[in-house]
Amino acid sequence: MIREPLKELKSLISRLEASSPFYQKKFKECGVEAGDIKTMEDFRKLPFSDKDELRKAYPLGIQAVPDEEVVRIHSSSGTTGQPVIIPYTRKDVEDWAIMFERCYRYAGMDNKDRIQITPGYGLWTAGIGFQAGAERLGAMAIPMGPGNTQKQLKMLVDMQSTVLASTSSYALVLAEEVAKQGLQDKINLKRGIIGSERWGDKMRKRIVDELGIEIFDIYGLTEIYGPGISIDCHHHCGMHYWDDYLFMEIIDPDTLEPVEEGAYGEMVLTTLHKEGGPLLRYRTHDITRFIPGPCPCGSEHPRHDRIVGRTDDMVKVKAVNIYPGQIDELLKEIDGVSSEYQAIVANENGKDVVHLRFEVEQGVDKEEIQKEVNYQFKSKIGITVIPEAGFIGSLPRSEKKSVRIIDNRFE
Helix, strand or coil, X not given: CCCXXXXXXXXXXXXXXXXXXXXXXXXXXXXXXXXXXXXXXXXXXXXXXXXXXXXXXXCCCCCCCCHHHEEEEXXXXXXXXXXXXXXXXXXHHHHHHHHHHXXXXXXXXXXXXXXXXXXXXXXXXXXXXXXXXXXHHCCEEEXXXXXXXXXXXXXXXXXXXXXXXXXXXXXXXXXXXXXXXXXXXXXXXXXXXXXXXXXXXXXXXXXXXXXXXXEEEEEEECCEEEEEEXXXXXXCCCEEECCCCEEEEEECCCCCCECCCCCCEEEEEEECCCCCCCCCCEEXXXXXXXXXXXXXXXXXXXEECCCCEECCCCEEECCEEECHHHHHHHHHCCCCEEEEXXXXXXXXXXXXXXXXXXXXXXXXXXXXXXXXXXXXXXXXXXXXXXXXXEECCCCCCCCCCCCCEEECCCC
């Protein structure tokens, strides 16, 4: 059941009205006052916040406390425009560590674990978030950061790391190298805490099989603390999110109205207790759904589904919307096809075309599989593609996030 924390929301809105220049301006433009919000229906009439607005507020336009209360900043990557700067107070940092420790405990970890942390440190939230949670748990943090795969493997063996914290792309790189170098019997990994990008079932299976671990999805974004705001448990039937810190909505990205229970839509988040850079009805652009009912694990915290895509990673080709998640689902049903693929959209001779490059296992008939992939794409997604099969290892690997769809039509 989704908790509706009206009292906390009203307190947040009053705080924003009193101390946030960013929201004072939004409220004034919309003619909203904190006293107007008396019911959840009133709350749902409040304006959304969006990343473009946060970019325009660069560098510290969303700060809602005096400078002397800010102990740290973090930033989004800024790969698609002006970065977003998020200020944190001491309490924000502590709250984030509490949520992250909770994630680790939901994954069955304790202070005897050794956590090899491969995401980046610095302005990005990932590495330091994994570390703060590990330290609060009392586990041993091994703060490797990204890259240097041979050293990562050496530390996996020498330190007998029990947990790998990683993006799915880099977990696959390590899994392939462990298999290639015959290290399966020399490592001691038990679990993988995997986040930062969506990933399909075939990729999961390869990582599980080659590393011999149980894997857990972890979710977060820089604007809302960072990774650690939700995770799946051992039942792997949805991701528990911390509704004592966040209020979550799922909306139709076109109408901006709530979707029906269990339907997919865009996740919208409100921070209930964040001080440095609180956010109200923030549109994440991540596509998911609520999972109704209690989890078999007995947790009181509600669940959302895995992230299946983003409203802004969709491409439209010949009036058909294509998401990476659709391609994942299609390829996982075809025997002999591996997890890695890349769809390249181009305009050739005045027509939009999709080159679908994907990997297959050794020994399969590439021509037959190409025909099957093209048939399935046409029948399930609605357009024909130019399938290009290569054996495992033919596509580039990434130590960060893999780019699944590349749209070259507007270059």
